[in-house]
Amino acid sequence: MILIITPENREKYLGYLEEMHRIRYEVFVERCGWTNLENPFRMDIDQFDKPWVTYYLKLAPDGSILAGLRTFPTSKPYMLEELYYPLFVDKFNNKNLPHDDNVWEMSRYFVVDPDYRTETGHAAKMELYVAVFEHALSKGVTSLCAVGETYIMARALRLGWKLQPLSVPFIHKEVDFDGEMMAINLEVSAEMVAATRKGWGLMHDVLPSTAVAARPSGTDGAEVALMRDIVSEHPDAASQLRELISELCSECPERRVEAEKYLDAWIARAAVEGHMLPGQRKKTQPVVN
Amino acid sequence: MSVKNPLALFEILEKSLTNAQTIEDVNQLFIAFAKPLGVEFFACACVQGSYSDPERSRMLGYNDTDWMRHYMDNEFWRDDPIFNYGKIAKRSFTFTEALEEFSLNPNSRRVMLDAEKFGIKEGFAIPLDSSDDHTALFSIAGPYFPKERGQLHLAAIWAHDRALQLLEETMPLEKIRLTPRELEALQLSSEGFTPDEIADHMNVSLGTVRQHLKSAKFKSKTRTPIQLGAILGRKQLVH
Numbered sequence: 001m002i003l004i005i006t007p008e009n010r011e012k013y014l015g016y017l018e019e020m021h022r023i024r025y026e027v028f029v030e031r032c033g034w035t036n037l038e039n040p041f042r043m044d045i046d047q048f049d050k051p052w053v054t055y056y057l058k059l060a061p062d063g064s065i066l067a068g069l070r071t072f073p074t075s076k077p078y079m080l081e082e083l084y085y086p087l088f089v090d091k092f093n094n095k096n097l098p099h100d101d102n103v104w105e106m107s108r109y110f111v112v113d114p115d116y117r118t119e120t121g122h123a124a125k126m127e128l129y130v131a132v133f134e135h136a137l138s139k140g141v142t143s144l145c146a147v148g149e150t151y152i153m154a155r156a157l158r159l160g161w162k163l164q165p166l167s168v169p170f171i172h173k174e175v176d177f178d179g180e181m182m183a184i185n186l187e188v189s190a191e192m193v194a195a196t197r198k199g200w201g202l203m204h205d206v207l208p209s210t211a212v213a214a215r216p217s218g219t220d221g222a223e224v225a226l227m228r229d230i231v232s233e234h235p236d237a238a239s240q241l242r243e244l245i246s247e248l249c250s251e252c253p254e255r256r257v258e259a260e261k262y263l264d265a266w267i268a269r270a271a272v273e274g275h276m277l278p279g280q281r282k283k284t285q286p287v288v289n
Numbered sequence: 290m291s292v293k294n295p296l297a298l299f300e301i302l303e304k305s306l307t308n309a310q311t312i313e314d315v316n317q318l319f320i321a322f323a324k325p326l327g328v329e330f331f332a333c334a335c336v337q338g339s340y341s342d343p344e345r346s347r348m349l350g351y352n353d354t355d356w357m358r359h360y361m362d363n364e365f366w367r368d369d370p371i372f373n374y375g376k377i378a379k380r381s382f383t384f385t386e387a388l389e390e391f392s393l394n395p396n397s398r399r400v401m402l403d404a405e406k407f408g409i410k411e412g413f414a415i416p417l418d419s420s421d422d423h424t425a426l427f428s429i430a431g432p433y434f435p436k437e438r439g440q441l442h443l444a445a446i447w448a449h450d451r452a453l454q455l456l457e458e459t460m461p462l463e464k465i466r467l468t469p470r471e472l473e474a475l476q477l478s479s480e481g482f483t484p485d486e487i488a489d490h491m492n493v494s495l496g497t498v499r500q501h502l503k504s505a506k507f508k509s510k511t512r513t514p515i516q517l518g519a520i521l522g523r524k525q526l527v528h
Binding site for chain 1: 294296297299379418420442443446447453
């Protein structure tokens with residue numbers, strides 16, 4: 001079952017997003033060793049986790065998150081152009097870099113347990129990608145771009161995916177990462193969705209038959225990102241803010257309301273220091289259910 | 290100011306590949322693309338999965354050359370460090386990188402020394418993981434390290450895929466009428482059994498096994514067992 005969290009329903013599923021950010025931290029920082037993402041809140045939230053993002057989460061029957069990725073239109077600032085292109089300018093044909101509401105970027109793909117298989121014997125990523133393609137198609141998206149490992153491109157072509165390289169392969173080497181990558185644009189069509197399903201032998205619906213129950217939370221990614229910025233300048237505030245997040249996630253409504261007051265005070269302080277971006281945080285109402 | 294498109298050559302080749310109708314077309318297109326970049330040798334062969342025995346797995350390349358005859362006659366694939374590193378690599382690698390990873394025995398040293406004598410000194414190889422049962426290795430080389438490695442890399446991925454498509458498209462299933470014994474021999478061959486082992490298993494002579502495999506190739510009008518395997522594997526006659 002794939003839960004799709006869109007800008008329209010994100011308030012309802014903030015609890016899932018919070019768990020996703022924690023799992024991403026576990027996967028990318030603790031397992032993959034991407035130390036540049038380390039932060040005291042132990043949540044992976046980057047500059048592209050914005051309110052306009054759509055998240056796709058593969059859920060286990062008990063509601064735990066098994067895999068995920070995100071998409072958003074390339075009319076917004078996106079990873080491929082903002083992060084990769086400046087590092088590998090001579091590897092890209094920059095004329096082909098998209099800026100289009102109907103061309104979305106896929107990024108932050110993660111799988112908790114690569115050996116997990118559904119009852120039908122499918123890897124979590126298979127249901128996830130089928131959900132992404134079908135959702136994108138339903139929204140009028142014409143193509144998806146991404147940076148991926150070069151090694152998997154032969155397999156993508158075999159599935160019948162129409163790939164347009166946006167770059168030649170490049171070696172992305174950092175202290176804790178060393179991979180041969182390339183940027184691609186993947187055409188989305190009914191034919192490619194059908195070919196993918198056929199290639200993977202995946203014929204069942206991947207979306208839930210009934211709406212997934214709401215899972216609210218006291219925190220939003222933008223708030224945690226803001227707090228992370230504060231901590232980078234005020235390391236002594238880390239323990240207080242970590243405790244604040246814990247209180248915001250408390251099961252006790254009164255404690256959450258109290259924590260919200262402290263949060264507002266921190267946000268006001270951050271604004272004075274110039275941290276808060278206009279429109280970055282929507283003023284939230286305390287959750288008291 | 291005009292900025293060089295680092296994909297320009299590949300984009301031309303990619304369009305041409307869609308018009309290729311035969312494996313030989315793909316070969317010729319790749320040669321025309323790669324030769325000006327200093328490529329004097331290339332080969333693409335299956336290294337894992339069905340028909341991973343190199344003697345029978347070649348898909349693309351300069352097959353009819355002195356070097357390839359020398360290579361096959363001496364069964365160099367057994368000790369070729371590039372071929373063996375390609376079985377485990379998850380990214381492209383230069384010959385130098387492969388040699389650093391492998392401790393060379395006298396036989397593998399001989400492969401590399403002989404290659405140099407045939408003018409193959411510098412190059413790189415690309416593992417192509419097309420499915421759970423097919424990984425190919427595309428090797429590209431020359432007397433000097435070829436130019437435009439990135440575009441050659443993309444060209445290898447797309448040429449290999451086009452070759453697989455053609456292998457699948459060129460033979461309608463209904464025209465391949467194999468006998469049960471031919472299919473059995475083919476099945477065992479696809480699982481990596483040698484003709485000797487297949488003969489033992491089927492309780493027939495080596496000559497009969499060879500005849501079964503030859504007949505299967507003849508009926509399907511394929512040149513190599515991997516071509517036949519690609520067709521029959523897709524049609525799920527061989528699992």
